[in-house]
Amino acid sequence: MAPHSSAPHDPDAAPSARAESQRERILDAAQRCFIARGFHAATVSDIATEAGISQGLMYRYFDNKRAMILALIERQLQSDQQSMRRNPLSADIVENLLAIHQLWTRGESIAGVDAAIASVALYAEITAEAQRDPVVADVLQRHDRLTTQTVCDWLRQHDLARGAAIDEAGLQRRTLLMRTVVEGLAMRAVRDPDIAPQTVRAMLAGAMAQVLND
Amino acid sequence: MAPHSSAPHDPDAAPSARAESQRERILDAAQRCFIARGFHAATVSDIATEAGISQGLMYRYFDNKRAMILALIERQLQSDQQSMRRNPLSADIVENLLAIHQLWTRGESIAGVDAAIASVALYAEITAEAQRDPVVADVLQRHDRLTTQTVCDWLRQHDLARGAAIDEAGLQRRTLLMRTVVEGLAMRAVRDPDIAPQTVRAMLAGAMAQVLND
Known part of the structure; x- marks a missing residue:
């Protein structure tokens, strides 16, 4: 150096x-x-x-558009990791996800990218492209595993902070539920933007109780 | 006539x-x-x-490609409705969703379209297009509400069959959870196709217990 x-x-x-x-x-x-x-x-x-x-x-x-899409995947990963490292998992997760859902329903890209999915349109576009281009699929899947690891560590910190016993299979299950609910909610925001916020809140409260293992 | x-x-x-x-x-x-x-x-x-x-x-x-995408949305709706009318909701839902998840991870379109999402790639493509074209968004959102209604009726029949009291707010919440988990799982299948099936099964078992209200 x-x-x-x-x-x-x-x-x-x-x-x-x-x-x-x-x-x-x-x-x-x-x-x-x-x-x-x-x-x-x-x-x-x-x-x-x-x-x-x-x-x-x-x-x-x-070099080309593909290099740009790969860089966008990388940028989202880094943003997700930073966001999770800065913000410990807490009961606020329901209200935080509800606020993100409201931004998604308005088709807004989320400034500062403090969300797992900054733009639903870009997320959908990259998902579609991964099914056409094996290079994009490979990078997306590699980054996805890193994000899964970060979410899993996030849940592990939550358990440790509460003095709960660490159950690795349970952590895997809860990590998958967290990711599935966030990504499914992004799809729901586009397909049914007029849903009542209290329904979203009630659904998230039930799902996040399982994620947090509370 | x-x-x-x-x-x-x-x-x-x-x-x-x-x-x-x-x-x-x-x-x-x-x-x-x-x-x-x-x-x-x-x-x-x-x-x-x-x-x-x-x-x-x-x-x-x-008349044009947009007319085709609208007809594809309509076809998916009819297929979903037929599928739910033919098959009452049951505890088999976990194994059925697991089988569909396996098809999704292989990037297969699902023959007979007995799945809420016949092709993840097409689903992602239509979701992306709905954010560009207000006509597509309008038709997608109208059809989405009909599918939500069909899922809600499907859950209501399940409750009636068990002699459970009907709780409309609970039905809305469980319907949203069902749709969120199915759509999120489709995204997960593309982004992390190598996930262990036992993790998917465990996640689905927990989520579907809330959906079925068992």
Whole structure:
């Protein structure tokens, strides 16, 4: 490691930060285009226009659209992991999921991406693409296992904090229930946005009682 | 009503049956193309080739791709309703859902469409499209409410058969849990196809105990 690597006036730092922000800008543009037009119909040219940069410059960051979708999967994973590490699991989970459900019903992408699914449209698009492209499927499945591990650790911390005995099979079951309910609820938000919030709250209360093992 | 409308040798019957079978053939082809290429990338010409008919003839059945996706939504609804009317809700639901989950993990479309989601890829594609096209969203949401009603009636019949008191708020909650778990499980099947079946069974057993109110 170069001795000046973390110095505040590192001459390499500025270009690298610029590159990172450029890369994020392209990913934001790709996400908007994939949501608006679908992965296959959105062109590299659309994405460059949306990002406000040249196609030539864009190719310095991403070889093709597939590289962008893989980077979007990675970004969601990191966001989910950070969110779970920052916020211990608690009884607030019902109200938190209810608030996220309300954003989903309005078709909003969730700013700061503090949700397991930042955009239902992008989530659905990536799920559909994973069934067409084995490379996307492979990366998605690898990342999915990491997220499952993070959720499982999250539940384990909850059990340890309560002094509960650790039951690995039970943790697997509760992790799967948590993920199934969150992802199913995202689908429900698109397909039945007018559902009564009290029904969602009651369903979540029952399901989360099993997840929390309370 | 014409007096010969249900006679076995009705001269109108043969062409109508042919038209119905032609229409089904086009929908099967559209479904395969939407799954393989995505709704926007699949062209009307691809679908005509896949169905083995001319584009001109195809336009006598469907004005455009959107009309096909709406007909696919309708077909899924009818299949779901028939399936629930034929099969009363029972404790077998856990093993039935587990069997469907196994088909989903292999990316198979489910023949006979005796499943709430015949193809995860098509389900994801339609969900993504509903966020782009308000006409698709409107039809999807209308049909979704009919399916919810059918699931709710299915649970009500289960309660009546056991002589249980009918609790409408509880039925709404259990209906939402049923739909959320089925749809979330479809997503899980694509994203984590290698999950241990015993974990899926244990999760379903817990969730379905709440759905059945047993």
